[in-house]
Amino acid sequence: MATANKKQHGLTKMEIARFKRELEQKRDEVLMGEKVMRMDLQTSQEDLMDEADLASSDIDQSMRMRLGNREFLLLKKVEQALARVEEGTYGECQSCGADIGMKRLEARQTAELCIACKEEEERKENLSVHGRKPKSLGQTLGAKLSLG
Numbered sequence: 001m002a003t004a005n006k007k008q009h010g011l012t013k014m015e016i017a018r019f020k021r022e023l024e025q026k027r028d029e030v031l032m033g034e035k036v037m038r039m040d041l042q043t044s045q046e047d048l049m050d051e052a053d054l055a056s057s058d059i060d061q062s063m064r065m066r067l068g069n070r071e072f073l074l075l076k077k078v079e080q081a082l083a084r085v086e087e088g089t090y091g092e093c094q095s096c097g098a099d100i101g102m103k104r105l106e107a108r109q110t111a112e113l114c115i116a117c118k119e120e121e122e123r124k125e126n127l128s129v130h131g132r133k134p135k136s137l138g139q140t141l142g143a144k145l146s147l148g
Ligand SMILES: [Zn+2]
Pocket: 093, 094, 095, 096, 097, 098, 113, 114, 115, 116, 117, 118
């Protein structure tokens, strides 16, 4: 009991336990096929990166169009996150090993990269994904910084 306050990747055991519960809940919701639409809209804001500046109706439309695939990906991410909880690596950046940080995990329990690595990944995705509207760099950076 004396070690209860010991932190792992910036998270206490209680915090990790809470994330685990939330992840399990999320997984169950996906598997049951209920509330997926709403959940997806909530959890994928970061996946969508800087698309937040688009009209919400546009987001809604594109979400519906790729829901099938996204639902699958979400489930996979949730399961991977749960596996990391079991391994004791939850909260650790899978790329550089840094702490992902409480704030970021609160916003997105399935986060597997720290904000710096995530930005790097998104930059690469932006270069490789066609059909995205080019965004102003200043706006993008501003949005990222506000994420903490
Ligand atoms: Zn990292």
